[in-house]
Amino acid sequence: MELRKIQDAEVEGKTVLVRVDYNVPLRNGGVLDDRRIQASLPTIRWLIEHNAKLVLISHLGRPEGRVVEELRLDPVSEYLESLLERPVGKLEDCVGDAVSNAVSEAKNGDVLLLENVRFHREETTNEPAFTHELANLGDLFVNDAFATMHRAHASTVGIADHLPSYAGFLVQAEIEALSPLIRSPDRPYVAVVGGKKAQSKLGPLHDLARQVDEIMIGGAVAMTFLHAMGIDVGASVVDHKVLEDVGAVRRIAAQTETILHLPVDVVAAPELSAESETLICSVDEIPDGWHAFDIGPETIHLFRERIVQAKTIVWTGPMGAYEIEPFSNGTRMLAEAIAQSAAHGVIGGGETGEAMERFGGAEHAAYISTGGGACLALLRGKTMPALEALRT
Numbered sequence: 001m002e003l004r005k006i007q008d009a010e011v012e013g014k015t016v017l018v019r020v021d022y023n024v025p026l027r028n029g030g031v032l033d034d035r036r037i038q039a040s041l042p043t044i045r046w047l048i049e050h051n052a053k054l055v056l057i058s059h060l061g062r063p064e065g066r067v068v069e070e071l072r073l074d075p076v077s078e079y080l081e082s083l084l085e086r087p088v089g090k091l092e093d094c095v096g097d098a099v100s101n102a103v104s105e106a107k108n109g110d111v112l113l114l115e116n117v118r119f120h121r122e123e124t125t126n127e128p129a130f131t132h133e134l135a136n137l138g139d140l141f142v143n144d145a146f147a148t149m150h151r152a153h154a155s156t157v158g159i160a161d162h163l164p165s166y167a168g169f170l171v172q173a174e175i176e177a178l179s180p181l182i183r184s185p186d187r188p189y190v191a192v193v194g195g196k197k198a199q200s201k202l203g204p205l206h207d208l209a210r211q212v213d214e215i216m217i218g219g220a221v222a223m224t225f226l227h228a229m230g231i232d233v234g235a236s237v238v239d240h241k242v243l244e245d246v247g248a249v250r251r252i253a254a255q256t257e258t259i260l261h262l263p264v265d266v267v268a269a270p271e272l273s274a275e276s277e278t279l280i281c282s283v284d285e286i287p288d289g290w291h292a293f294d295i296g297p298e299t300i301h302l303f304r305e306r307i308v309q310a311k312t313i314v315w316t317g318p319m320g321a322y323e324i325e326p327f328s329n330g331t332r333m334l335a336e337a338i339a340q341s342a343a344h345g346v347i348g349g350g351e352t353g354e355a356m357e358r359f360g361g362a363e364h365a366a367y368i369s370t371g372g373g374a375c376l377a378l379l380r381g382k383t384m385p386a387l388e389a390l391r392t
């Protein structure tokens, strides 16, 4: 099944609702990581050139149906204006009379940005009346929010039921880059999985264990695994809610002969600070009250050896607290190894992409997806409801 593509749509003089993912990190009113905004530009510019009226829709964070001042899209709007070098009409809501009036008054080639769509609870519940109100704002729908494609929300799935719907250029590029990993990955296929939240990685690990040949686990995810295996990891973060899932992942890996690599040593410290005293020790020798904040040199060596022989690599989640110098080595060395490898490398998740850009060098050959959860959902073989809505 093919996707309906934006380049096949008749957009001239039409009002086009464009779902983008501007769920970007903000600090002090500024955009910290602009990659998702940059990635939306080809679609926006194409629509402007083709004389459409653009109504951009995005969420930011998880405000859970309330107006949260810090989650307004104004900083994003200003940033987009500077990239496009033209005004972006930022609206104060995403539905209501003021919004529909502003859309009617806009001219072809104008760009409007609706307020954070998750200020309304009906967005995530895909409430029919709300969906209808959103859809009524436009003639066509373009979904370019790859990072939100695993969500069946009003602005991702709902609108597509009401309007002719098309995949934007970013969505097309992501699908093209990620599809080979689903259909016929070159082997050995290895996964590198880390990050702070074990819970968000257990589901993906469960499925990846059936697909890949080897998995290297780092970050806090690894501490939860080691704890589940009976190792005392000191005061390191352990997610006790997922210990059973760890057992399930290990069983699947054993059945499918997927090798799970866990850290053998770590960089431990009493607190997460650049000035903190640190110790390199084996995983079962973390002092009482100390935390593991990075994988150790022996683990880095072991993981790098596995990366070097791989033909396909997927990486999600840093190996440690890489933003703080004494704990950056694991993430830096793996980013370098993946960047230099000739394998087809795919990086999922905002933090991991940021780490790859920081440590992997500008010329790195890896594909950095704009999606975290969405990228993993696709690679795991999950159905992506918002993508299904764009199929012919």
Ligand code: 3PG
Pocket (backbone or CB within 6 Å): 021, 023, 061, 062, 147, 148, 151, 371, 372, 373, 374
């Ligand atoms: C993301 O950052 O992963 C996407 O924007 C989706 O956000 P969500 O996990 O809050 O649905």
Ligand code: MG
Pocket (backbone or CB within 6 Å): 372, 373
């Ligand atoms: Mg997420």
